[in-house]
Amino acid sequence: MLPKTSNDSTDNDDRDNVLVIYANSLGLLIKHGFRVEALDPTIVAKMWTLDTQDNVLMADDNVDTRKLRPDKLASVLTTRLRIHNELARLLGEEESREGAEAGARRRPVNIVRNTKIQSVDVNAGRVTAVDGREFAGDVIVGADGINSMVRAAIQEAASAPASLPQHTGMVTYLGDLSAEQYAQVFPLHLAQDNTGPVAIQQLRPTMNSRRPIDATNDFRRMWTFAYDCDRRVQLSAVAPDAKWLSRMSKRTILSNVDAREVAEDFADFGESTQKLIQMCPRWDVWLLRDLDPLSTWTFGKAVVIGDAAHAIQPHVGQGCNQAIESAEVLGHFLHRVAREDVSRSLSSFVRLRQPRAQIYQIASRHFGGSLRPEEEAILGQPMDLDFETYLQLTADWNGAEAAVKAGKVQIMPRHYEQFVKLAK
Incomplete structure (x- = not known):
């Protein structure tokens, strides 16, 4: 392996992003020795869908893959770093670091870091x-x-x-809060059973709650993801990229942007959304790109x-x-x-x-x-x-x-x- 950095972060981002591992992918990892407990997972059990004024459109438990799979395996939320650390353990890197002086076994994969x-x-x-x-x-x-x-x-x-890479016309804002802070704004997500919260999607009232498409082509939304066994919540807000393109001509990520700039793009969203935006100590903005x-x-x-x-x-x-x-x-x-x-x-x-x-x-x-x-x-x-x-x-x-x-x-x-x- 030839990673370009000396650790598991990228050159232009030090945020530990939250990722969802669906049950089918988790099952494949488990077959190869992945330890689920090492991920500190939050189980994906329910998704709340709200309109921009915080009215609940849908509380959907069909996202719970334990109901869909014969093996009852859940989908989970975890962080990129925890996935990388567990992969490093499987490759033998962790054992080699800890036991080098004691003659630990040679790791099966030769990882040559800092390789450009x-x-x-x-x-x-x-x-x-x-x-x-x-x-x-x-x-x-x-x-x-x-x-x-x-x-x-x-x-x-x-x-x-x-x-x-193709620009999508949108950016993602990423923020992070403790579960206690988040509960001050949206206590409803804690009212579930012990499986915990998953995501809240805030949509415009005219949007179909299952397919976020409306006649105005307004695709702004905010997702909130619980992670670290429900101890923290990451916010992911999608908005048009027009005001950022000139400032991101040579990069795709800007860190520590002003919360007021995030709030501008969601000014017509409800008071709860505004509170969440202001409570986050740090916001980053990412240009959304994909490939044809x-x-x-x-x-x-x-x-x-x-x-x-x-x-x-x-x-x-x-x-x-x-x-x-x-x-x-x-x-x-x-x-x-x-x-x-x-x-x-x-x-x-x-x-x-x-x-x-x-x-x-x-x-x-x-x-x-x-x-x-x-x-x-x-x-x-x-x-x-x-x-x-x-x-x-x-x-x-x-x-x-x-x-x-x-x-x-x-x-x-x-x-x-x-x-x-x-x-x-």
Whole structure:
């Protein structure tokens, strides 16, 4: 592994973001030794939907995947750092750090941190760092994010069009509070049973409570996510990006922005929203970007996964989960594969993963209101895709082995033909 930093944070962000791990992805991690308790998880049991004046539109417990799965496995909220730490333990890095002087076992994965990549040769299977070091292997797995150098190298070698991050026209504001502070504003989220709170989505009154689309095309909303076993709450607010573009020409994240600038974008929301915004000690703003569905994920000895292959908007909470699914499927096809069969295995991986991941890319644009005109023309409006159908699809995926045995990819039962047209 060649992470570009010395730790688990990125170069331009020190916030520990909250992520949802859906039950199907959590099940895949557990099969590989993941300890759920290490995540300090909050169980996803219910979602409250409110209008902008704090009126409850819906208290939905259909998000509880324990009701959908035979194994009763829950979906959970946790933080990125806790996921990274548990992955490091599984790779053996933690044991090596703690027991180096005692002769700890050699970790199965060699992690070379602080490696800045200069070039990628997908035909030779070679990566060159800016300091001149070279790393070679049978497969280059590009999990290097939305600005992926591996993706660029694959597309250049394959003479495919270059895929650049696409602006969605929106930003996300991120803030954080203690559960005690949050309860001063929204005590209703503590009135549930011991499964705890999950998310509150504040929408305009004219919006359909299940599909956040209205005639005014106003897609602002605020989500609140409980985490750390319900001890803290992260706020995620989505708004247009117009006032930020000139200030973020060379970066996609700004830290410690003035709460008054956040409040401006939600001035017509209720008093509770204004209180939450002012109570947060820190707000960061992120430009929301995604990728158009790619035709080429692999070439030569290289393949891309995660955001490098299928960057997804956050509206359906699938960025982390699709990366987990891709990693599990890739591991399935590369397990004990002969060197001469690597290329065939990479192609099998793409055939299985690409349709499902690209459907989520388009679904996230649908729920976020950023479908292109040509996409809307193919899909039609209003699109008959509700959140319960989406959740059932997510819960039904049980990994590569099950999908291969079934002989097909589990996909959305409705709109499949339209989605395939868009993915192409």
